[in-house]
Amino acid sequence: xxxxxxxxxxxxxxxxxxxxxxxxxxxxxxxxxxxxxxxxxxxxxxxxxxxxxxxxxxxxxxxxxxxxxxxxxxxxxxxxxxxxxxxxxxxxxxxxxxxxxxxxxxxxxxxxxxxxxxxxxxxxxxxxxxxxxxxxxxxxxxxxxxxxxxx
Amino acid sequence: xxxxxxxxxxxxxxxxxxxxxxxxxxxxxxxxxxxxxxxxxxxxxxxxxxxxxxxxxxxxxxxxxxxxxxxxxxxxxxxxxxxxxxxxxxxxxxxxxxxxxxxxxxxxxxxxxxxxxxxxxxxxxxxxxxxxxxxxxxxxxxxxxxxxxxx
Numbered sequence: 001x002x003x004x005x006x007x008x009x010x011x012x013x014x015x016x017x018x019x020x021x022x023x024x025x026x027x028x029x030x031x032x033x034x035x036x037x038x039x040x041x042x043x044x045x046x047x048x049x050x051x052x053x054x055x056x057x058x059x060x061x062x063x064x065x066x067x068x069x070x071x072x073x074x075x076x077x078x079x080x081x082x083x084x085x086x087x088x089x090x091x092x093x094x095x096x097x098x099x100x101x102x103x104x105x106x107x108x109x110x111x112x113x114x115x116x117x118x119x120x121x122x123x124x125x126x127x128x129x130x131x132x133x134x135x136x137x138x139x140x141x142x143x144x145x146x147x148x149x150x151x
Numbered sequence: 152x153x154x155x156x157x158x159x160x161x162x163x164x165x166x167x168x169x170x171x172x173x174x175x176x177x178x179x180x181x182x183x184x185x186x187x188x189x190x191x192x193x194x195x196x197x198x199x200x201x202x203x204x205x206x207x208x209x210x211x212x213x214x215x216x217x218x219x220x221x222x223x224x225x226x227x228x229x230x231x232x233x234x235x236x237x238x239x240x241x242x243x244x245x246x247x248x249x250x251x252x253x254x255x256x257x258x259x260x261x262x263x264x265x266x267x268x269x270x271x272x273x274x275x276x277x278x279x280x281x282x283x284x285x286x287x288x289x290x291x292x293x294x295x296x297x298x299x300x301x302x
Contacts, residue, residue, distance in 0.1 A: 036216035038223055052234055060235050061216045065187035068212050072189055083203055084211050086242035092235060 005078050007149040008121035011108055019070035019104040024058055026098035032062040058096040063138050067129045070104045083145040085122070090140040094131070101132040109141065113148075120145045156229050158300040159272035162259055170221035170255040175209055177249035183213040209247040214289050218280045221255045234296045236273070241291040245282070252283040260292065264299075271296045 033042035037059035040047035048056040071077065096102070110124035123146045129138040184193035188210035191198035199207040222228065247253070261275035274297045280289040 032216075036220045038220065059216075059219070061212070061219050065183075065210075065212045065216065068210070069187045069189065084243060086240070088239060088241070089237070090239070090241060091237035 006076075008111070008113065008123065008146040009149045011111060011123055011146070013108050013111055015108040017074065017076045017106050019074040019106075021101050021103045022066055022070055023101040024062070024066065024096065024098055026056070029056065029058045029062065029098045032065070033059050037061055053095045055095075055097060058098070058100075060092040060096075060138070063092065063096050063102070063129060064090070064140075066102060067104050067127060067138060067140075070102070070129075071106070071127065074104075076106075077144075082147075085143045085145050088124075088141040088143065090138070092138055094135050094137045096131065096137050100137075102129050102137065104129050119148055121148055122146070157227075159262070159264065159274065159297040160300045162262060162274055162297070164259050164262055166259040168225065168227045168257050170225040170257075172252050172254045173217055173221055174252040175213070175217065175247065175249055177207070180207065180209045180213065180249045183216070184210050188212055204246045206246075206248060209249070209251075211243040211247075211289070214243065214247050214253070214280060215241070215291075217253060218255050218278060218289060218291075221253070221280075222257070222278065225255075227257075228295075233298075236294045236296050239275075239292045239294065241289070243289055245286050245288045247282065247288050251288075253280050253288065255280050270299055272299055273297070 030043065033039070041051035041053055041057060042048070042059050045056050048054070104127050106125050106127045108123060109126050110122075112122040112124075114121075123144045125142045125144060127140050127142055128136050131137050181194065184190070192202035192204055192208060193199070193210050196207050199205070255278050257276050257278045259274060260277050261273075263273040263275075265272075274295045276293045276295060278291050278293055279287050282288050
């Protein structure tokens with residue numbers, strides 16, 4: 001699906017969108033962990049088996065990064081006018097393992113046009129990252145700064 | 152500094168710790184953006200110059216991932232007993248550019264031993280990521296599940 005460029009004025013609370021899918025390889029999980037989250041349960045099968053994860057698990061920050069890619073690739077926030085200001089209530093709900101296929105389901109939960117007259121409004125979007133079994137593995141509320149349509 | 156392994160029982164509200172430093176290269180910024188945040192202002196100098204960032208900027212998720220590495224490498228959470236459950240109030244406060252050198256300053260802000268008798272307590276830690284100019288570029292409150300000392 002090709003999304004048109006959307007401005008703050010074009011969004012409504014309750015708007016929903018769904019990303020495509022991506023499958024995490026074992027090599028990507030290990031590579032990310034070596035670079036950014038070098039804890040033994042993300043790097044070593046035996047240590048992972050003894051951990052709460054019971055098997056080699058992806059770094060939660062890899063799940064977050066992959067979620068970002070899926071949202072960007074969906075094209076729903078196409079254009080230069082969407083900037084992430086922050087995230088609330090990021091939760092890692094279930095482990096993500098090599099071979100898992102993830103997608104993201106999103107819903108606009110709040111729109112704050114203030115301050116009036118400014119070029120940007122604030123949009124809050126709940127993103128839920130879901131695996132191939134339909135299990136939510138991560139949720140977050142993204143706070144986005146979105147350009148208003150030029151008048 | 153070498154930290155001993157610490158359990159939930161060993162932490163106190165107000166405990167502070169500081170990570171080492173890491174410098175972000177342009178190649179790492181571009182590589183991360185290509186993999187996880189392929190927006191033009193993270194990939195292309197001209198698009199970045201026209202954006203709110205005014206120059207090629209690192210993905211906020213790279214700043215988050217690098218923050219994780221700095222905390223892990225500090226050794227302060229050494230051992231297998233610390234699991235990230237989630238993050239609150241993640242804020243990207245200022246742009247991060249190639250060549251910036253970051254470190255993390257952390258403070259324990261809450262300890263929740265409940266439920267009593269369980270093997271884990273909940274610790275909340277405020278992490279602030281700071282650049283070479285002393286500017287806070289990212290802040291977050293990490294919610295950690297921490298093993299209690301065996302009795």
